[in-house]
Amino acid sequence: MHRTEVVVTGLGAITPLGADVASTWDALLAGESGIRGGVLRGHEDAGLPGIVAGTMATDPAGALPPVRARRLDRSQQAALVAAAEAWADAGTPEVDPDRLASAVGTGIGGVGTLLREDDVLESAGTRRVSPRTVPMLMPNAAAALISIEYGARAGAYTPVSACSSGAEAIALGARLIRAGEADVVIAGGTEAAITPITVAGFAQAQALSRHTAEPASASRPFAADRSGFVLSEGAAVVVLESAEHAGARGARVHAVLAGAGVAADAHHITAPAADGSGQISAMRKALAQAGLRPEQISHVNAHATGTPVGDVAEARAIREVFGRATVTAPKAALGHLFGAAGAIEALVAVLSVEHGVIPPTRNLATAGVGPDIDLDVVAERRDVPQEAVLTNSFGFGGQNVSLVITDTTRTTTPG
Structure with missing residues (x-):
């Protein structure tokens, strides 16, 4: 049965490790950290003196015209910066607006704006609240x-599914292309919370x-002394296209988005299902859609946030699907970008396949x-061909998304 193949032609990011894709990737491979201290100065009286977090390596407002930047929440600034890089990387494709869509996930949205304008309301009154709130x-x-x-008129979609939001947006983008509703989708995730x-x-x-x-x-995912995650911010965007559309315009293809699996635990608002059923289901769905067997996956880019319970639950689910798989956990360097996490880690998986390297944890x-x-x-980067990578994103609410990225030489057969 013929199936529309979805390819990745553009990549863009702004993260704690770098202002763009290249600097983020280089820092990740070098084993650097984007986690910093003193990010909430002035809130010591609230009991938050020792907070560390992954702030963006550069201020996204600096990449935008000043007037425009002031009219946007920080999360929106980051999304636009990442999208601009991805669109340029894709070669600024000419697309029928009615065949172009956007899908950008977030966990919270403009919470910084909400808090700031609420302070204005309480201190100065209604008339001082911004009309752009x-x-x-x-x-x-x-x-x-x-x-x-x-000019994307085929739809503007916003999955809001906690830590899986960015990955779900990418899965949705692929679904739109396979359903014949779009030829190109600008997809990803953003967060500044x-x-x-x-x-x-x-x-x-x-x-x-x-x-x-x-x-x-x-941030210590999978470590024996892990104690919790580190909150980060940033955005990552990919340009997805049907292989036919990309081929017709002679686009460079980074990798193939061969499969996506979405499943729900239907169990608990924060804790994963004890039997890992939802996570296992998402991984198996992604493999089936990609037409791959578990042993064909070169490595798993794990969700692995560094929490004692969450990491072991994911490890057991991965073991159930793949056996003793090879895994990497980028949140050790990036922290947890929450709604953008799944998008940046999908981007990392694309680069792993494209360059034949597994980033270190x-x-x-x-x-x-x-x-x-x-x-x-x-624990140390491995330079070895990566024909297929599975990346996981699991969110509060029991929302699970797995994506399979393959190299451009492989033709997938749906399972």
Whole structure:
């Protein structure tokens, strides 16, 4: 049965490791960290003196005209910066507007704007609140702004599914192309939610890393002494195209988005299902859509946030599907970009396939891999051909997304 193949022709990012794709990738391969301390100065009286987080390597506002930047939330700025890089990398394709869509996920949206304008309301009254407050805080603004910027009239979609939002947006983009509703989709995720309320909420839930004395070593996915995640911010965007459309215009293809699997635990608002059923289902769906057997996956780019419970649950699910698989955990260097995490890690998976390298997982040297993690965790970069990579993104609410990225020489056969 014929199936439309979806390819990746453009990549864009702004992350704690770099202002663009190249600097992020180089820093990741070099084992650098994007985690910094002192990111919430002035909030010591609220009990947040030792917070570390992954702030963007550069201010996204600096890449935009000043007047425009002031009219956008930080999360929207980041999305536009990443989209511009991805669109340029794709060769600024000429596309029928009715065949071009945007799909940009986020976990929270413009929470920075919401908090700032609420402070204005309480301190100065209604008349001082910005008339741009609502478009700056609404979660769908990033997708809408990208739709406006590039004339995408086939739809502007906004998956809001916690940590899986960015990956779900990419899966949705592929679905739109395969359904014949679009030829090109600008897809990804964005987040800028390093604020006192979000940090305090995660801290009260005991989800944040307690290793704050040395920021660079705070994020420790799969490590024996992991204690929680590190909140980060940024955006990543990919340009997806039907292979036919990309071929007709002679586009350079980075990799193939061969399969996507989406599943729900239907279990608990924050805890993963004990039997890993939702995660296992997402991975198997992605493999089936890609027409691949588990042993054909070169490595798994794990969701692995660094929480004691979450990492072991994912490790067990991966073991169930792949056996003792080779895995990497980029959040050790990037931190957890929440709604943008799945998008940046999909981008990392594309680069892994394109360049034949598995990025290292930082912060394993001191305590080593946890005894409850029976996987081959890559601690130093491995240069070896990567024909197919599976990347996981799992979010609060039991929302699970897995994507399969393959090289451009392989023709997929749906399973």
